[in-house]
Every structure is written in C-alpha cells, then in structure tokens.
Amino acid sequence: MTKVTMTVNGKTVSAMTEGRTLLSSYLREGLGLTGTHIGCDTSQCGACTVHVDGVAVKSCSVFAQDVAGATVTTIEGMANADGSLSVIQQAFQDHHGLQCGYCTPGMVMASAALLASNPSPTEGEVRHYLEGNICRCTGYHNIVKAVLAASGQDVAAVAAE
Template sequence: MTKTTMTVNGKSVSAATEGRTLLSAYLRDGLGLTGTHIGCDTSQCGACVVHVDGLAVKSCSVFAQDIEGADVKTIEGMANADGSLSVLQQAFQDHHGLQCGFCTPGMVMSSAALLAENPNPTEHQVRDYLEGNLCRCTGYHNIVKAVMAASDQAVPAE
C-alpha cells in the first residue's frame, strides 16, 4: 500500500492505495465521494467522468497513483460555494436532463468540460461531445437542452 495524495474539490486529500487502485475506487472507497458512479469499469459508459487538471477523464481508466499531486474535481465539487446548484446543474434540473440519475454525474462533468472548452457549442457539438456518455433513460434530448440552456443559447424545440 502506498499513500496517494492529490487535491480533490479544492482540498488536499490522501488515502492508502495499491498500484492497481483505480481513481474511481480511490474517490468512492478511499475518500467517500460516491457521486462518481461506476457503471462499466471499462471506460465505455462515462458515468465515472471527473476532471483531472481541468480535463474530463473517465476515472475507471486511470490509476490513482498515476495522478499523484493532480487537481481533481468531482460532481461534489460542482456546486456553488454556498451549496446551491451551479448553472449547469440547475439547467439539468430545469430541463429534466435526468431520470434515474445514474449517468447524471458523468453527464454534468462531461458537459462542464465541453462548456469550458467551447462556451457556445452547437446542438451537434453537444451531442458529439457527449457521445462517450451512455444514458438509458432520457434519449439525450433533455440533456442537450440543458447544456444549451447553461450556455445561454436557444434550447432545441421539443
């Protein structure tokens, strides 16, 4: 076991890890941050997306020790400082961009990365960017509407 230290949601944290400990397990089991969901463990579904040094990363495809010292942001770190929902999270709520909620943390984290990279994406760009995130419930339409609304653009018609 090795002590792995990084900054998660603005706080320096450490937990004991084995070399094979995935970042998703480090966050959930080592730190108790269960908002990062594990859907497939093969980086296919996108439920585990977090930001590592500002980039969207599927946390089930990265070993925790490999990002020693990195700055990680999880869904728990997306809220405003006062605890209220961020603009993007509020847009997901307002536009019904979730149903069962399992994919939602990954969708929000991927969408936030897209908006940081491209503050005014087209509907096509949103759909293309979210291609690596699977959702069984929504048909994606309301998720796209939420991202467009969060970017202060016209929301696609029903």
C-alpha cells in the same frame, strides 16, 4: 500500500492505495465521494467522468498513483460555494435532463468540460461531445437541451422542440 495525495474539490486529501487502485476507487472508497459512479468496465459509459487537471477523464480507467498530485474535481465539487446548484446543474433540473440519476454525475462533468472549451456549442457539438457518456433513461433530448441552456443559448432556437 502507497499513500497518494491529491487536491480534490479544492481540498488536499490523501488515502492509501495499491498499484491497482483506480482513481474511481480512490474517490469512492478512499475518500467516500460516492457521487462518481461505475457503470461499466470497458471505458465506455462515462458515469465515472471527473476532471483531472482541468480535463474530463474516465476515473475508472486511470490508476490513482498515476495522477498523484493532480487537481481533481468531482460532482461533489460542482455546486456553488453557497451550496446552490451551479448553472449546469440547475439547467439539468430545469430541463429534466436526468431520470435515475446514475449517469448524471458523469454527464454534468462532461458537460462542464465541454462548456469550458466551447462556451456556445451547437446541438451537434453537444451530442458529439457527449458521445462517451451513455444515458439509458432520457434519450438525451433533455440532456442536450440542458447543456444548450446552460451555455446561455435560447434552447428553442438552437434545438427543434
């Protein structure tokens, strides 16, 4: 077992790992951050998406030891400092961008990564960027609306109602 230290949601944390310990397991089991979800075993669904050193990655497809020392943000680190929902989280609630909630952490993390690199995306760019995040509940309609709204755009003007 090897101790792996990272900065997760702004805090320096460590947990014991095997070589095969995935980043997702490190977060869920090692740190108890169960907001990161596992929806598949082929790097397809994106429910486990977190940010590693500022970019979106699928935490089920990265070994914890490979990202030792990294700065990681998970869904638990996305709310505002006072605990209120961040702009993106609030937009998901406002626009009903989630139903069962299982893909939601990955969707929020992917959306945040998109808006960090492209603050004012088109509907097509939102859809294209979210290609690696599968939602089985919403049909994506309200997710796309939420992301557009979070970008500060007039949702009705960008996306046909």
